[in-house]
Structures are given as C-alpha cells and as structure tokens.
Amino acid sequence: MDNLLDREWEAIHGVIAAEKSRAWAQMPPLDLSKDQKRLRSRRIIPPLAVAAVLVLAVGMGLFFTVTRRGERLTLDQLPLFTTGSDAVHAEPLSPNERELGERLAGWMVLAGRDPARESFPSGWLLNSDPEVPQEKTDGADRETLLERFLWLPALDQEVES
C-alpha cells in the first residue's frame, strides 16, 4: 500500500516541482537593498512617532494650562443671571451664555475648585442688579449654582453622587 502511495505521489511531486520551477523562473530577483531602506525606516519612524505624540500632548497640555489659567471674567462678559429678586432664578441661556458658563466651570476645575460645591467670589458673577445687597450675592450656594448650571453634565453627576 505504501509503495502504491509512493508511486502515485511521484506524479503529484512532479506537478509541484513544475509549479515551483515556473514560479521561480518568473519571479524577478528580490531587491534586498530595499529591505535595508525599509529596515532603516522601521528603526527610525516608531521612535519619531512616539516622540511627536509626546511633544504634541505636552504642548497641548501646556497651551491649555497657560491660556486658561489666570483668565478673569468681568460681569459684562457673564450675562448669566436674572436681576431684581432675592431668589436668583435661571432663565434660558443663549448659546453664547451657555458657552461662557461651560468655560467658567472648566476654568474653576483647572484652578482646582469644584464648581458644584464652591461659592463664587463676590462680585465675580452673577447678579448684576444694583438693588440687591452685595452680601446676598456673596457666595451663591450650591443649590443656586446647580439651578443655574444644571445643563452642565459634570454638575448633574455631582448631584446624583
């Protein structure tokens, strides 16, 4: 049986040999110098890519830190609040006002302060009504802040937690 198999296999072996000869004859020689160039690229590009990503990450971090820190808003830039009553209530905010509010919350976080918990320094924000005594605008409490900023996802999570 094995002899039969071996004899039959000779024909298959011949076909495989023909396939190999034909394929090799048609194949142009490999350009191994191309491999040397690709090898140099493989050795240089990954470290370069890592360095570029690191530089970009550090640069962006510095940029946002430097440009954001120390900014102050004036009352004119924050028309966020209604006037004229003791209980400050929120009105629908325009897109610009929402953006300002988001930026404010972001800056507070960057300064290491929790916008959901801390009170704002007096005169920094909100109620621009000159009739309301200053001490009532000092230290807007958490509930008031949340009422004003409930549309900020971060603050919503603070409430739930």
Place this chain on the structure above:
Amino acid sequence: MTIHAVPPAATIPEAPLLSRESLAERLPGLQRSVFLLCLGFCGDPGEARDLAQETFLRALSRPRRLAPDALRPWLLRIARNACIDRERRRRIRRLFMPRVFEGERDQADPEHRHMRNEDIDRVRRAVDTLPRNLREVLVLREYGELNYREIAAMLGLKEGTVMSRLHRARAAVLRLIREENHGQST
C-alpha cells in the same frame, strides 16, 4: 597501573554573530528556498514574493549568533512565521469583510493566474484543503525541501510524527484529487 589522563572537555566555539552586513551578503543565496516555501503556504507567486521580502526584512532586523549550516533553517522558520501571520490576518479580514476578501482572492496576481495549468490548480486546491497540521508538514517537505530532522526541529515534533503526518497528508491529497477526477468524469 596505567593512568590515562582525562582530556579536557572540548570547548565548543561560540557561533559567530552575524552582522547585518554579513547576513545581507548571504541572503541572496537563500532567496529561492524562502520564496518556494512561501509559495507553498500561500499558493500565489506574487504573494509569495511579498512574504519572502518580509522574511528578509525580519531577518535583517535581528542579527543572531548562527552556525553556518543553521542559517537556512533559521530563515525558513522566519518565513513560516511570516506566512502564518499573514494567514491569521486574512482570516480576520475574511471574518469582518467577506466581500472584500472574495474580491481580493479573485484579483490575486492576475498575471500569474492564467499561466497555471489545471494540474497545478488541482494539487493546489487539495493542499489548501488539508488540516493545518498536515498541510504544514507537506509544504515544508515539498516546497521548503527540508528533511525530516529539520521539519521536526522547526515544529517541535519527533521525526516519527513528521513522517506519519507527511504520509497522511500525501494520502489525503491523493484521495482528494481522485475524488475530483471522479467527479469530473461522471
């Protein structure tokens, strides 16, 4: 009483470290072996050329201490691994993009497809149908032209296992070809 001095243990010289340059000098002589092994695994001359190129790239990136007669098996092992990696990637692509894969197969190296005759195609189909453990041994033997000892060392098998698998692989290929011939004749 005669005391025979015990000779010092023979020191085995350490295999030379093949620098990248010396490796690059020796590789052209092994192009044929590498190419044919890749052809055995992938079945397409164009793809086999790419795999051979990849093999040499990998070999050049990792100079090794090799005895002179160990270079060829080492290189063929790299080629085998490159072929396995490509097959793995194709399986994943086939899983997620079956239509793209079908198009890829149909267009694989059209210049060579029309030059293959029916016999080669028939044998190729039979080999491709084999289970992986049998196909691997058959390809290493028939295309890579490795002997039993080299195949056993590469796959981590005993020589007897290699011979057994080779026998089963050949029998399976013959059976598949006979069935195909019988199917065509009826």
